[in-house]
Amino acid sequence: MELALAAPVRFAQRLSEKYELTPRVDVRSMLEHYAEVVDAEIPIPGVDGVCLNLKVPGKRPRVVINSANPPLRRRFTEAHELGHIVIPWHRGTIVDHLDPEHVEAKDEYWLFEEEANQFAAELLMPSNWLASLLASTRDLSRCHENLCRECDVSALAASRRLSSQLPPNVVFVCEKGGEVEFSGRTPKTLANVPDWGSVFEPRVFHYATNHYVSAVGTRRLHWWTLPDKVTAVSTDPRPWREILDAMVADIGVPADDRKRFKMSVNGVLSGANSAMRQQGTHTTGAVTAACLQRFHDRNDLAGIANHPSFMDFVVKRATELTQ
Amino acid sequence: MSSFVELCLRGDRLPEEIDDYVDAWHEGKSDVSLHKFLGMTRSEYNLWVVDPDVLPFILDAHRTGTDAADLIEEFNALPMAARAESSGKALQLARWLKDQGLWN
Numbered sequence: 001m002e003l004a005l006a007a008p009v010r011f012a013q014r015l016s017e018k019y020e021l022t023p024r025v026d027v028r029s030m031l032e033h034y035a036e037v038v039d040a041e042i043p044i045p046g047v048d049g050v051c052l053n054l055k056v057p058g059k060r061p062r063v064v065i066n067s068a069n070p071p072l073r074r075r076f077t078e079a080h081e082l083g084h085i086v087i088p089w090h091r092g093t094i095v096d097h098l099d100p101e102h103v104e105a106k107d108e109y110w111l112f113e114e115e116a117n118q119f120a121a122e123l124l125m126p127s128n129w130l131a132s133l134l135a136s137t138r139d140l141s142r143c144h145e146n147l148c149r150e151c152d153v154s155a156l157a158a159s160r161r162l163s164s165q166l167p168p169n170v171v172f173v174c175e176k177g178g179e180v181e182f183s184g185r186t187p188k189t190l191a192n193v194p195d196w197g198s199v200f201e202p203r204v205f206h207y208a209t210n211h212y213v214s215a216v217g218t219r220r221l222h223w224w225t226l227p228d229k230v231t232a233v234s235t236d237p238r239p240w241r242e243i244l245d246a247m248v249a250d251i252g253v254p255a256d257d258r259k260r261f262k263m264s265v266n267g268v269l270s271g272a273n274s275a276m277r278q279q280g281t282h283t284t285g286a287v288t289a290a291c292l293q294r295f296h297d298r299n300d301l302a303g304i305a306n307h308p309s310f311m312d313f314v315v316k317r318a319t320e321l322t323q
Numbered sequence: 324m325s326s327f328v329e330l331c332l333r334g335d336r337l338p339e340e341i342d343d344y345v346d347a348w349h350e351g352k353s354d355v356s357l358h359k360f361l362g363m364t365r366s367e368y369n370l371w372v373v374d375p376d377v378l379p380f381i382l383d384a385h386r387t388g389t390d391a392a393d394l395i396e397e398f399n400a401l402p403m404a405a406r407a408e409s410s411g412k413a414l415q416l417a418r419w420l421k422d423q424g425l426w427n
Contacts, residue, residue, distance in 0.1 A: 006334065007332065007333055007334035008334065009334065010333060010334025010335055011337065012334075013334070014334060014335060014337055015337060018340075040423065040425075042416070042419070043419060044412060044415050044416050047412070047416060050416060050420070052420070052425070052426070055379040055380070055398075057374055057376035057377060058376060062425065064420070064425060086337065086338075088331065088332075088338050088379040088382040088383060089379065089382065089383040089386055089387075091379060091380075091383075091398060092398070092401075093413075095412060095413055095416050
């Protein structure tokens with residue numbers, strides 16, 4: 001079964017149009033319009049809500065919301081349950097988890113969960129509203145902050161929504177108490193993001209074009225735009241192999257490990273090159289930018305990435321690969 | 324012009340808006356029969372006239388290329404079948420819902 005991406009979003013748009021809903025959407029009232037809603041502490045781990053009697057002829061749906069969850073999570077669950085009610089092919093009884101971990105399996109249960117999440121995201125954070133917000137400022141952390149405040153959604157839900165609407169080469173981190181509470185990147189971004197729960201390192205994307213920061217309560221929302229192309233010219237007269245040999249010697253890679261280390265460097269470079277070829281942006285500048293993202297991700301290659309000759313090496317390799 | 328069923332499967336109309344389409348057919352001078360105007364087969368239309376609550380099954384039949392009557396029959400055999408991450412979790416939840424008087 002194919003993942004039907006568009007219809008759930010359009011159902012949310014149609015519902016908003018019909019009932020003239022704008023942020024902040026009173027999702028609870030809408031849910032109560034369609035269903036009997038019960039708040040109860042559900043004692044089963046990981047269950048956000050449950051929707052009963054979906055499309056059962058002659059019965060009104062019943063929704064149970066897990067009242068043990070924080071208010072913003074409950075609000076997203078309400079929108080998610082409304083999605084199950086509105087989307088015609090969701091029926092029976094559905095036990096809900098907002099964070100499907102096995103969506104790649106694409107069985108019907110996870111497909112329905114994903115569709116209900118798409119519906120909820122569009123209902124609470126409408127794409128046309130978000131487009132206006134993005135057009136009003138380049139500061140992505142400010143957009144994130146506004147999205148949380150105006151739409152009354154969690155920082156995590158807002159980050160997922162915002163990143164889904166942005167181009168490649170954008171990364172974000174939500175910092176709380178010096179740690180990475182959560183992180184993410186936009187589709188087709190090569191750079192890896194810091195692990196959730198790791199210590200926050202402010203210079204993690206030091207090569208970024210822009211870094212925006214806003215505060216929401218005790219959280220700091222960091223957004224970086226990474227270069228999609230780098231127009232650098234090497235003035236180093238040496239061929240790239242010679243530059244690589246010199247860098248490897250400079251950073252103290254033991255003689256026995258040098259061959260393997262250089263293979264690793266060239267492997268990362270080839271990966272960046274293939275990714276740009278697949279994305280249809282196979283230029284020297286794009287491959288150089290992709291190399292920046294890939295190399296700065298890797299702790300084992302930090303020595304090379306921070307070497308003064310690194311850019312000369314990358315530019316020469318990228319030029320050769322794209323000729 | 325797209326039928327109601329086509330629009331609804333794309334998410335451009337809500338199932339509850341079918342009455343507007345029926346009104347539009349009555350008010351217009353359409354040459355086609357109401358079931359065709361709505362995008363249903365005659366047998367689907369007959370099912371819907373008897374019980375409007377079966378509309379989601381008719382829509383799903385069009386979505387999946389199956390027979391609406393079969394979907395209804397299949398559903399009626401197990402109307403409370405729970406979809407969950409695991410069958411164990413579904414059973415646990417069903418027990419809890421029954422204890423709370425929320426199952427029916």
